[in-house]
Amino acid sequence: MSKPKVAFYWCASCGGCEEAVVDLNEVVLDVVDAVDIVFWPVAMDFKVSDVEALADGELAAAFINGAIRNSEQQEVVELLRRKAGAVVAFGACAWLGGIPGLANLSSRESILEFVYQGSPSTPDGDGTRPQEETDVREGRLRLPHFDETVRTLDQVLDVDYYLPGCPPPVNLIAQAVMALVEGKLPEKGSVLAPDVALCAECPRAETKPQDLKVERFFRPYEIVAEPDTCLLAQGLVCLGPATRSGCNAVCIAANMPCTGCMGPTSRVIDHGAKALSAISSLMQTEEKDEIAALAEQIVDPVGTFYRYSLPASLLHRRAQEEPVGAATSGGDGS
Amino acid sequence: MSEQPFEPRIVAFFCNWCTYTAADLAGISRMQYAPNVRAIRLMCSGRVDPQFVLAAFRDGADGVLIGGCHPGDCHYQEGNYNALRRFELLKLLLHDMGIEEERLRLEWISAAEGDKVQRVCNEMTEQVRALGPLRLTTPPRVRPAAPPPERAELVGQVTS
Numbered sequence: 001m002s003k004p005k006v007a008f009y010w011c012a013s014c015g016g017c018e019e020a021v022v023d024l025n026e027v028v029l030d031v032v033d034a035v036d037i038v039f040w041p042v043a044m045d046f047k048v049s050d051v052e053a054l055a056d057g058e059l060a061a062a063f064i065n066g067a068i069r070n071s072e073q074q075e076v077v078e079l080l081r082r083k084a085g086a087v088v089a090f091g092a093c094a095w096l097g098g099i100p101g102l103a104n105l106s107s108r109e110s111i112l113e114f115v116y117q118g119s120p121s122t123p124d125g126d127g128t129r130p131q132e133e134t135d136v137r138e139g140r141l142r143l144p145h146f147d148e149t150v151r152t153l154d155q156v157l158d159v160d161y162y163l164p165g166c167p168p169p170v171n172l173i174a175q176a177v178m179a180l181v182e183g184k185l186p187e188k189g190s191v192l193a194p195d196v197a198l199c200a201e202c203p204r205a206e207t208k209p210q211d212l213k214v215e216r217f218f219r220p221y222e223i224v225a226e227p228d229t230c231l232l233a234q235g236l237v238c239l240g241p242a243t244r245s246g247c248n249a250v251c252i253a254a255n256m257p258c259t260g261c262m263g264p265t266s267r268v269i270d271h272g273a274k275a276l277s278a279i280s281s282l283m284q285t286e287e288k289d290e291i292a293a294l295a296e297q298i299v300d301p302v303g304t305f306y307r308y309s310l311p312a313s314l315l316h317r318r319a320q321e322e323p324v325g326a327a328t329s330g331g332d333g334s
Numbered sequence: 335m336s337e338q339p340f341e342p343r344i345v346a347f348f349c350n351w352c353t354y355t356a357a358d359l360a361g362i363s364r365m366q367y368a369p370n371v372r373a374i375r376l377m378c379s380g381r382v383d384p385q386f387v388l389a390a391f392r393d394g395a396d397g398v399l400i401g402g403c404h405p406g407d408c409h410y411q412e413g414n415y416n417a418l419r420r421f422e423l424l425k426l427l428l429h430d431m432g433i434e435e436e437r438l439r440l441e442w443i444s445a446a447e448g449d450k451v452q453r454v455c456n457e458m459t460e461q462v463r464a465l466g467p468l469r470l471t472t473p474p475r476v477r478p479a480a481p482p483p484e485r486a487e488l489v490g491q492v493t494s
Binding site: 288315 | 383384385387388389391392405412415416418419420422423424425426427430431432433468469470471472
């Protein structure tokens with residue numbers, strides 16, 4: 001019997017998820033033994049036409065990382081959706097929007113304006129912006145349309161499974177691939193990671209005080225954290241209480257607070273709101289002015305609490321003078 | 335068809351022991367106030383999860399009012415302090431999300447202060463009316479992500 005075929009694809013992402021696949025090290029040999037990789041643009045020479053040539057559903061799985069920001073990404077993931085039995089949103093960006101999702105704090109127009117005109121390193125010019133269509137002697141050239149808003153993968157198409165993390169931990173990737181090969185996948189829509197908060201598996205959990213109260217919040221550069229004591233108890237904004245475990249607490253081991261890349265547990269709708277709730281209730285004081293001053297110590301609350309999940313959040317993006325409607329792609333652009 | 339004047343929609347989370355009782359008192363006393371406020375009774379202002387506030391805004395509220403017992407009076411000792419802590423940080427977050435400060439308000443209203451319910455509801459309605467409707471972008475959801483039942487109840491379905 002031929003091996004199951006799988007595809008990897010990247011959208012609005014940094015390439016770290018691809019690194020994570022390579023980081024499987026010798027386990028990658030087991031993976032390659034078990035499956036045929038038929039599409040992986042970052043690592044192997046395949047074309048979109050190779051995917052188009054497959055029968056619908058012929059792929060056992062498509063692992064898609066990155067958020068969706070332009071028409072090219074949407075086109076390829078929709079193609080992969082048709083060809084794949086299972087679509088796995090791979091990593092924080094595909095699941096929740098990730099770091100690229102923070103672009104939802106800015107309008108499309110302000111992004112284009114800054115990148116092609118306003119940025120200090122952009123030479124003064126005539127303000128030319130890339131056109132979606134350009135006629136040259138050889139024919140018409142096309143560039144993808146830059147969408148109004150960053151979307152998660154499941155805001156574009158039906159997703160079967162989610163692998164959390166920035167990037168997903170190697171052991172979770174290996175487990176997911178093996179479960180797929182052996183046909184032992186859980187219920188559709190599952191997040192392929194433990195469903196408890198990070199504090200539950202934190203090596204410093206024993207030093208977390210029963211009644212934890214914070215007198216001052218610190219940013220990581222402001223103090224040298226004690227290596228064996230709960231980071232929250234030291235005033236660092238650690239999102240461990242509100243974030244899913246499964247990462248082996250690698251950031252904590254490096255003495256850095258959790259920033260929430262594993263996303264929320266299944267009981268939570270809006271990761272940032274829950275993280276905000278958890279952190280704010282730790283404030284020591286009961287005085288309004290002092291509470292307000294403590295809140296001010298959390299610089300950039302959106303970037304702190306929604307670092308990986310703004311497009312998946314209840315508000316989805318910053319309110320704008322002119323709302324961008326149903327956040328669809330398309331339109332003629334500029 | 336002529337354009338309807340804007341009527342703000344305000345979702346109010348009132349605690350069972352003080353503010354909701356005060357709203358009852360206002361009703362019994364036949365005090366009139368803006369009908370724009372939709373009151374939701376919770377056991378405590380400390381039960382107001384920031385998710386509730388965001389879900390209200392997302393699903394069409396132009397303002398959110400939270401009412402709890404005065405400091406020191408909480409039926410559960412300190413729930414209202416937690417409400418205050420969340421409120422102060424949530425306010426900063428909403429500012430960065432482009433939502434005006436006046437759209438979220440926290441008030442301590444005791445069971446005896448029916449007149450304060452009247453005043454606060456009227457004031458907030460006028461403030462939000464002056465701001466105009468809250469316009470948010472709603473993303474299409476292909477499929478709500480595998481919701482446990484309680485999750486679906488909490489947010490409801492998204493309409494676009």
